[in-house]
Amino acid sequence: xxxxxxxxxxxxxxxxxxxxxxxxxxxxxxxxxxxxxxxxxxxxxxxxxxxxxxxxxxxxxxxxxxxxxxxxxxxxxxxxxxxxxxxxxxxxxxxxxxxxxxxxxxxxxxxxxxxxxxxxxxxxxxxxxxxxxxxxxxxxxxxxxxxxxxxxxxxxxxxxxxxxxxxxxxxxxxxxxxxxxxxxxxxxxxxxxxxxxxxxxxxxxxxxxxxxxxxxxxxxxxxxxxxxxxxxxxxxxxxxxxxxxxxxxxxxxxxxxxxxxxxxxxxxxxxxxxxxxxxxxxxxxxxxxxxxxxxxxxxxxxxxxxxxxxxxxxxxxxxxxxxxxxxxxxxxxxxxxxxxxxxxxx
Amino acid sequence: xxxxxxxxxxxxxxxxxxxxxxxxxxxxxxxxxxxxxxxxxxxxxxxxxxxxxxxxxxxxxxxxxxxxxxxxxxxxxxxxxxxxxxxxxxxxxxxxxxxxxxxxxxxxxxxxxxxxxxxxxxxxxxxxxxxxxxxxxxxxxxxxxxxxxxxxxxxxxxxxxxxxxxxxxxxxxxxxxxxxxxxxxxxxxxxxxxxxxxxxxxxxxxxxxxxxxxxxxxxxxxxxxxxxxxxxxxxxxxxxxxxxxxxxxxxxxxxxxxxxxxxxxxxxxxxxxxxxxxxxxxxxxxxxxxxxxxxxxxxxxxxxxxxxxxxxxxxxxxxxxxxxxxxxxxxxxxxxxxxxxxxxxxxxxxxxxxxxxxxxxxxxxxxxxxxxxxxxxxxxxxxxxxxxxxxxxxxxxxxxxxxxxxxxxxxxxxxxxxxxxxxxxxxxxxxxxxxxxxxxxxxxxxxxxxxxxxxxxxxxxxxxxxxxxxxxxxxxxxx
Numbered sequence: 161x162x163x164x165x166x167x168x169x170x171x172x173x174x175x176x177x178x179x180x181x182x183x184x185x186x187x188x189x190x191x192x193x194x195x196x197x198x199x200x201x202x203x204x205x206x207x208x209x210x211x212x213x214x215x216x217x218x219x220x221x222x223x224x225x226x227x228x229x230x231x232x233x234x235x236x237x238x239x240x241x242x243x244x245x246x247x248x249x250x251x252x253x254x255x256x257x258x259x260x261x262x263x264x265x266x267x268x269x270x271x272x273x274x275x276x277x278x279x280x281x282x283x284x285x286x287x288x289x290x291x292x293x294x295x296x297x298x299x300x301x302x303x304x305x306x307x308x309x310x311x312x313x314x315x316x317x318x319x320x321x322x323x324x325x326x327x328x329x330x331x332x333x334x335x336x337x338x339x340x341x342x343x344x345x346x347x348x349x350x351x352x353x354x355x356x357x358x359x360x361x362x363x364x365x366x367x368x369x370x371x372x373x374x375x376x377x378x379x380x381x382x383x384x385x386x387x388x389x390x391x392x393x394x395x396x397x398x399x400x401x402x403x404x405x406x407x408x409x410x411x412x413x414x415x416x417x418x419x420x421x422x423x424x425x426x427x428x429x430x431x432x433x434x435x436x437x438x439x440x441x442x443x444x445x446x447x448x449x450x451x452x453x454x455x456x457x458x459x460x461x462x463x464x465x466x467x468x469x470x471x472x473x474x475x476x477x478x479x480x481x482x483x484x485x486x487x488x489x490x491x492x493x494x495x496x497x498x499x500x501x502x503x504x505x506x
Numbered sequence: 507x508x509x510x511x512x513x514x515x516x517x518x519x520x521x522x523x524x525x526x527x528x529x530x531x532x533x534x535x536x537x538x539x540x541x542x543x544x545x546x547x548x549x550x551x552x553x554x555x556x557x558x559x560x561x562x563x564x565x566x567x568x569x570x571x572x573x574x575x576x577x578x579x580x581x582x583x584x585x586x587x588x589x590x591x592x593x594x595x596x597x598x599x600x601x602x603x604x605x606x607x608x609x610x611x612x613x614x615x616x617x618x619x620x621x622x623x624x625x626x627x628x629x630x631x632x633x634x635x636x637x638x639x640x641x642x643x644x645x646x647x648x649x650x651x652x653x654x655x656x657x658x659x660x661x662x663x664x665x666x667x668x669x670x671x672x673x674x675x676x677x678x679x680x681x682x683x684x685x686x687x688x689x690x691x692x693x694x695x696x697x698x699x700x701x702x703x704x705x706x707x708x709x710x711x712x713x714x715x716x717x718x719x720x721x722x723x724x725x726x727x728x729x730x731x732x733x734x735x736x737x738x739x740x741x742x743x744x745x746x747x748x749x750x751x752x753x754x755x756x757x758x759x760x761x762x763x764x765x766x767x768x769x770x771x772x773x774x775x776x777x778x779x780x781x782x783x784x785x786x787x788x789x790x791x792x793x794x795x796x797x798x799x800x801x802x803x804x805x806x807x808x809x810x811x812x813x814x815x816x817x818x819x820x821x822x823x824x825x826x827x828x829x830x831x832x833x834x835x836x837x838x839x840x841x842x843x844x845x846x847x848x849x850x851x852x853x854x855x856x857x858x859x860x861x862x863x864x865x866x867x868x869x870x871x872x873x874x875x876x877x878x879x880x881x882x883x884x885x886x887x888x889x890x891x892x893x894x895x896x897x898x899x900x901x902x903x904x905x906x907x908x909x910x911x912x913x914x915x916x917x918x919x920x921x922x923x924x925x926x927x928x929x930x931x932x933x934x935x936x937x938x939x940x941x942x943x944x945x946x947x948x949x950x951x952x953x954x955x956x957x958x959x960x961x962x963x964x965x966x967x968x969x970x971x972x973x974x975x976x977x978x979x980x981x982x983x984x985x
Binding site: 212214215216218219221222223224225227228231242245246247248249250253254255256258261286289425426427452453454455 | 662687689690691692694695696745750751753800802804807810812840842844845846847848849897898939940941980981982983984985
């Protein structure tokens with residue numbers, strides 16, 4: 161009896177020291193996912209991102225240090241849709257952490273529930289460049305998708321840490337509310353609720369979808385937030401370097417005037433740039449969006465020919481000093497884009 | 507989304523009960539805590555009730571706005587211009603397409619063409635690597651079929667079958683690697699079993715299409731063999747709990763065959779004139795045992811330094827209990843800034859040094875002359891710097907040095923595999939995408955053994971053009 165009790169004590173001590181007592185360790189591939197995970201997990205989780213905000217998440221190196229981070233992860237959240245195809249496999253394998261293997265509860269593919277764009281049909285091959293068979297993976301600049309990601313992360317954290325499931329859900333609800341208010345303006349969200357507004361937005365123009373309600377109820381608060389900020393330029397054409405901005409353009413009713421890259425992942429050629437210059441004069445393109453990690457020489461050349469502004473904007477949280485979190489990132493991108501588009505057409 | 511969340515909420519109060527019981531049991535020693543736990547449970551219940559109320563409200567709002575025609579008194583008949591069809595609810599994410607991923611298949615073709623001041627006979631000796639371009643004109647260096655995938659929840663499988671065409675035009679097929687790795691062992695352990703490249707230094711386990719130059723380092727060809735050190739066996743690897751990346755690998759493989767060149771080697775092939783025989787495996791020390799310790803350090807957020815040490819021990823068949831010891835050290839430093847465009851710019855420096863101690867047994871040659879046992883020492887190093895200076899382009903410089911101490915049987919200066927050699931290489935590489943490559947390389951070789959060939963200078967200049975294509979699955983890149 162006396163001999164066993166120290167053993168029991170030791171066992172109890174070991175059990176207490178096991179990671180269950182500590183915060184859940186969440187590792188994300190990108191800073192955007194990390195920001196959402198922080199918002200949802202609060203002080204119950206420790207979050208780190210493998211990529212930094214200025215890096216191109218297509219081409220992260222599978223450095224041993226990243227394996228070390230992944231080794232201790234309770235949950236690995238990836239963007240998915242083949243964005244990390246070139247490096248996440250060796251990171252997970254090198255980490256020797258069976259909990260984060262594909263299909264395990266410790267692995268979350270954030271793309272599983274998002275709204276996807278540019279899912280290609282027909283036959284694909286590499287002569288088309290760096291095409292993603294599952295659709296465009298740059299989905300985190302659509303606020304709806306970030307809202308969905310928050311829900312998914314909260315639900316997964318709740319599975320891994322059932323005791324705090326309600327707190328994760330509560331945090332996620334708060335985050336989603338913030339997204340809704342930033343998107344549509346707080347007064348309108350207070351009046352109609354976020355879900356109703358997203359329902360309206362799914363048709364395209366929220367304001368148009370609300371027209372009948374507005375007619376019936378003149379006291380309905382005005383549209384605010386990012387939606388209001390970019391609404392004057394619905395239909396305006398924007399040129400981008402890579403198709404990293406498709407979700408932003410689609411959500412706010414802007415149109416793509418093409419890409420500086422002739423094909424995804426293929427650098428621009430003089431002939432392609434000449435075609436862009438010709439096609440972007442009428443109707444005029446006012447803004448060219450460039451990711452922090454692409455050379456802006458070609459975009460500047462095109463901009464000088466068509467009188468557009470080159471916007472080198474962060475694509476992810478931490479992409480520049482202003483993009484401190486996802487809301488700041490969106491404020492920054494939406495604000496600069498609105499400014500570059502200039503006075504709205506009458 | 508709402509329906510789902512609601513469904514998930516219902517069992518929660520039930521689920522909370524056992525948890526609370528657990529929590530209570532755990533805290534049983536401190537009765538004062540029971541009250542606070544009770545308060546927490548009550549608070550949780552209240553929160554859940556709030557959530558449920560909020561969901562009900564939301565559902566009601568949804569219903570009032572929703573597509574159900576005229577069911578809601580608040581909805582005005584839509585203007586004629588507005589088409590009435592219901593917009594898809596924002597929650598309808600496209601169903602994730604199912605992909606059955608049983609096998610990743612890829613085919614890599616690696617070819618070279620070149621010209622040299624050295625004759626074909628001399629080139630065959632200078633380019634001692636099995637995948638090196640080894641003649642004037644064209645060389646099919648390596649056509650590699652790779653297959654890999656998950657075997658089951660516990661194992662991954664991987665195979666690489668290599669085809670080559672030798673100088674006589676004959677096609678050779680060899681099983682370069684085929685092995686399984688465990689995926690679920692605890693404590694950072696991983697077991698690999700099958701036919702595989704020995705973890706000795708950095709270069710040895712690298713496949714030819716991932717090399718930074720068209721040919722392999724001279725010292726690697728000599729000590730690890732033209733086709734690299736590999737063979738059937740099993741390897742245990744342990745990622746230690748150290749605060750930096752520190753991995754220990756221990757491997758046991760067959761010591762026989764041309765891919766164990768410094769050990770039993772290919773049957774009957776001598777080293778420095780000493781014949782070797784394979785007497786069969788009688789004891790554990792008739793196997794090739796190797797170990798590697800790999801460490802990785804984050805020097806700055808954008809620079810990584812890998813430091814490795816390797817050793818291999820095994821019998822060599824040149825005499826009773828004659829054995830070979832290999833030792834090596836390697837360093838790899840790579841810098842890539844955070845805003846690299848498709849991985850460029852980067853600067854990578856890689857250096858390996860390795861040495862061999864070959865216990866050569868006594869023997870009597872065909873002419874009846876007796877040769878005493880001797881120790882044969884060889885060593886060499888390779889150091890290379892690669893600079894990705896603009897997207898798709900990289901330039902690299904490499905220096906190679908290899909030498910062996912004299913043997914009583916065969917003068918090292920006459921032995922193409924032990925002579926003191928130096929090589930300087932410069933390679934310019936263009937990668938249109940990650941699936942293709944075009945490379946130009948200049949080699950300057952200084953090799954005194956060439957004086958033994960008729961009309962051959964001891965210095966040689968060679969120019970190579972190399973090209974590569976990669977079909978099939980998008981492979982991930984090892985660091």
